[in-house]
Amino acid sequence: MTADDHELLSRLADTVRSQIAPAVDDEYARTQAFMAAVILQRLAKQAQFFDEHRAAEFSDVAALTDQLDAAFAAAGPAPDAQAHVPADVRDAVARMRRLSSIAAVSEVLEALYRWGPDGPVAAPALDTIRQVLRRDIDRRMEIAR
Amino acid sequence: MGALSDYLRERLGASGSVDIQNAERIAVGWSHETWLFAAVWSDGVGEQRQAFCLRRDPGNALLRQESDLGEQFRVLLCLEPTDVPAPRAFWYEPDPEALGAPAIVMERVPGECPSPWRRAGREYYAAAAERGVLPASFTDALAAVHNVDWQAAGLDFLGVPGTGSDFALGEIAKWEALIDDSGHPGHPILADLIGWLRHHAPATEQLTLVHGAYRTGNVLIHEDQVSAVLDWELQVIGDPMYDVAYVLTELNREGTELLSNVVPRDLFFERYQQATGIEIDEQRCAYYQLLYAMRSAAFWMSAAGLYADGANSDLRLARTHWSVTVALERAATELGY
Numbered sequence: 141m142t143a144d145d146h147e148l149l150s151r152l153a154d155t156v157r158s159q160i161a162p163a164v165d166d167e168y169a170r171t172q173a174f175m176a177a178v179i180l181q182r183l184a185k186q187a188q189f190f191d192e193h194r195a196a197e198f199s200d201v202a203a204l205t206d207q208l209d210a211a212f213a214a215a216g217p218a219p220d221a222q223a224h225v226p227a228d229v230r231d232a233v234a235r236m237r238r239l240s241s242i243a244a245v246s247e248v249l250e251a252l253y254r255w256g257p258d259g260p261v262a263a264p265a266l267d268t269i270r271q272v273l274r275r276d277i278d279r280r281m282e283i284a285r
Numbered sequence: 286m287g288a289l290s291d292y293l294r295e296r297l298g299a300s301g302s303v304d305i306q307n308a309e310r311i312a313v314g315w316s317h318e319t320w321l322f323a324a325v326w327s328d329g330v331g332e333q334r335q336a337f338c339l340r341r342d343p344g345n346a347l348l349r350q351e352s353d354l355g356e357q358f359r360v361l362l363c364l365e366p367t368d369v370p371a372p373r374a375f376w377y378e379p380d381p382e383a384l385g386a387p388a389i390v391m392e393r394v395p396g397e398c399p400s401p402w403r404r405a406g407r408e409y410y411a412a413a414a415e416r417g418v419l420p421a422s423f424t425d426a427l428a429a430v431h432n433v434d435w436q437a438a439g440l441d442f443l444g445v446p447g448t449g450s451d452f453a454l455g456e457i458a459k460w461e462a463l464i465d466d467s468g469h470p471g472h473p474i475l476a477d478l479i480g481w482l483r484h485h486a487p488a489t490e491q492l493t494l495v496h497g498a499y500r501t502g503n504v505l506i507h508e509d510q511v512s513a514v515l516d517w518e519l520q521v522i523g524d525p526m527y528d529v530a531y532v533l534t535e536l537n538r539e540g541t542e543l544l545s546n547v548v549p550r551d552l553f554f555e556r557y558q559q560a561t562g563i564e565i566d567e568q569r570c571a572y573y574q575l576l577y578a579m580r581s582a583a584f585w586m587s588a589a590g591l592y593a594d595g596a597n598s599d600l601r602l603a604r605t606h607w608s609v610t611v612a613l614e615r616a617a618t619e620l621g622y
Contacts, residue, residue, distance in 0.1 A: 150410035171601075172599070172600045173319070175600035175603075175604055176600055178604055179600065179603055179604055182607050184604075200545075217559045242472075242473060243471070243472070243473070244470060244471070245473035245476075246475070247476075248473075249473055249476040249477050249480055250476055250480065253480030253481075253483070253484060257480065257481070257484055257486075262619075263339060266477075269473070269477075270477070270617075270620070270621075270622045271622075272471055273474050273477065273622060274622040275616050275619060276473075277472075277474060277610065277613055277614045277622075278614075280610045280613075281610060281614050283423055283569065283607065283610070284607035284608075284610035284611055284614075285611075
């Protein structure tokens, strides 16, 4: 997706909305044409923000894994503090680091809920994750709105 | 219309052909086709005329997994002797050869069903709220649903949840299955929401019939009274607060303090509690509002999936890809993000 894609899709959306849809007689088909314009406009926004959002996601996930690793390192007494964190939680965070994807946060969350979301390590970890997810959904809302 | 005429001829005991008049498909809901028509026939005594409503299952619509017409038909039969205003159901036809798709034929109840998502609909409900009759009738109809003796009515075929948090956990599992089936990529907010809902699932203190989507837009109104509760697609035996939460939610009112666009909050609380003897538990309602956020996300994921996999070409479904984001943003806000 590029800025060119954004402009092309925006123009297509405008054409469908202002020229094609109003010329359709059949009510169902006309509604579908207007809907197509809405969808093209959303795709145009997706193209517009693609690079910016991807970079922000990459940065957020990297920072989140660092924060979680640090929190887990302080989870118990040295020298093996992270042993106090269940293996599935640690594995999920490691996978999230490898994938650099917000989607991989789901597995971390599922593992934290299995561990117990109110625990002294899990609860602040959840808060940290939610800050990242808030930023992510706000970015997505720039497209969905 | 020929197939419908033939179908009705046999069932109505017509001596000749059945004339189908004023047939129109109405644009309601996302799950089934709804047709209104009048049938005119002679039975040997004289000319008869009756208005009907036909619902057909095209097999590729939203909530097809949750919305079996056979079950709807059975529910409507069970409700017939109760105080719940609901259409009388005449026939269920499971054979797609007969009417082009599985279908139920019901009476056409007089009334209108303005969409609360449109300005004209909201103005309609605001004016009705001013007159004061519909708010009471809307509340009473929900109370009637919750007052049904569901065991005596034979509604236990819907499945009866066990004690404790079984009802809430069952609903979570149902919507999770729809999400899994949708093929739509999930989002961590959904994982958080599901984890939170499981962790905080409330115990259900009382089981009633639950409509599952009780709001304006799903009830028919005639002369300011609810003439029929419609859309029997999501009904369950469960916690009545599940329905109450749907009435209380801001999702079902836009720019008004009136619950479901029509009922003043105080009136609803007082009248509902008096009619049912059930105390409204706002904390449990708040929980169910988050469960509705999950359900909304599941609906939209399922809808977008139907378009994406080629099962349905309605572009409204494709657009719901972005409605998932809106539902998740709301869930995040309600979870305190």
